[in-house]
Amino acid sequence: MNVLASLDALVPWQAAALVLAVSLGAALLAELVVIRAARRFVTRTKTGLDEIALAEVRVPLVASLALAGVFVLTRVEGVVAAVPVSGAALESFFGDPALTAVVLLWAWALNEIVNRGVEYLQDQGARYDFAPVFSNVWTLVVLVGTAGTVLYIWEVDVTPLLAGAGIVGITVGFAAKDTVANFFGGVALYFDDTYRVGDFVELDSGETGTVVEVGIRSTTLLTRDEVLVTVPNSVLNATKVINQSAPSRRRRVRAPVGVAYGTDLDALEALLVDIAADETLVLDSPKPRCRLRRFGDSALEYELLCWVSSPTRRAKAVHRLNRAIHDRFAAEGIEIPYPKRDVSVAADRPTDDAVRPSPAAVNGDGAVDPADDGGSGR
Known part of the structure; x- marks a missing residue:
């Protein structure tokens, strides 16, 4: 140079x-x-x-x-x-x-x-x-x-090291195949954008919780009972995961209720919407609404639909709405029916066995012994 x-x-x-x-x-x-x-x-x-x-x-x-x-x-x-x-x-x-x-x-x-x-x-x-x-x-x-x-x-010279690393890699791959599977499972979850830290997820097994940590080997969830659940990434990568926080955190709440046949449906729907509008956990937009879902055996089955800002507020919102519906229905005199059955009991009648003579009361020629009084004891 x-x-x-x-x-x-x-x-x-x-x-x-x-x-x-x-x-x-x-x-x-x-x-x-x-x-x-x-x-x-x-x-x-x-x-x-x-x-x-x-x-x-x-x-x-x-x-x-x-x-x-x-x-x-x-x-x-x-x-x-x-x-x-x-x-x-x-x-x-x-x-x-x-x-x-x-x-x-x-x-x-x-x-x-x-x-x-x-x-x-x-x-x-x-x-x-x-x-x-x-x-x-x-x-x-x-x-x-x-x-x-x-x-x-x-x-x-790294050539011997590379050869040794290849042998060690194969050995470690067989010995720690679960760890390797969890690692690549975590990478797949990241690139698929399945969930993120802070999301509220529901597993295929029914467990729900907030994602608090995503590691190389496993993902940690915090349940509503404040219990930490550690799930291997390979399991999450192979199962169905419902992300309640995506694409947005707001979630719809369904509150089913049954009313008696003959109820004023216009007044009922207005009352249900007012109940949802008065609840502080319910969002103003989208607006609450109710739908008649089915003609049941004993009731008209309605469903109140509204939205909350987070999936973690859904259970609390359903509780408050059900309490409010119960109280308002009682105040307005709206009946919440329950299944009713009419049972008819027939009068007791003697059966054929009750009037048939016993074998001991029959003579040898097949006639009924007049001395037998039917087992009355007289």
Whole structure:
């Protein structure tokens, strides 16, 4: 390179001083000018992602500029020749550690940018909700990439490691197939956008709860009884999951009620709508309404339909509506019928067995013995 050739033309100590001065000066310039200017710019933006990125990039950027001088010195032949050690030893003592430190700093920064960015987006609400499994996958990718890069810097032959990793991977795959299935199940759930943290879900088994954590292996639900239920991701990926919070959190409430035949239906429907409108848990829009569903055996079966803001309020809203319907019907004199049956009991009549003579009362010629009085005992 022309730059290295120009440095070789200088006296070794002059070349070393120049390289170190340039690298340290560049690091100082980046800290005092570039970083400060960038900080003033990001404070004017509406998002906080750029502030997170700048905060994490600051240290590796300045350190990389400062350590660049150390790495370049190991490539200047005049400086290497002036040091009473071999060039390979000088590079191993200064160059490789400096380069390794730069790689580790940038790997840490990239991992923190993504993880903090995911946390920031989660705090913004459901629109920017990211599954935590994304952070876990990214951390794993950065870790593997950093390890491979460091081994390459130190000229470590990774071929035996790759062969051993293949054998270990097969062994671990068989031994931990459930864990692997849960991991890929979590990834599939994330990309399918089945649910997010904070959603109220209902499982195929009938369990319901709010999603409080989505991990690599399992998903944790908080039930209405404040009990934590941990479900493996592979199970969730293979079963039916009803997300009560999607696509919107509002949910419709159904309150069935039966009234007697002959009831004034116009007055009944107006009364049911008024009951729903007076309930604070019920939303004003969409408006409450009622429908006649069926002509039952003993009643006209109606259904009051209204909406609540969250699926977790549905049970409480049904309770309040049923109480209000009961009280208002009693006050208005509206009958809530129940099944009635008319049972007729026939009068007792003697059966054929009651008047038939017993075998002991029959003579040998088949005539009835007149002395037998039918078992009266007389």
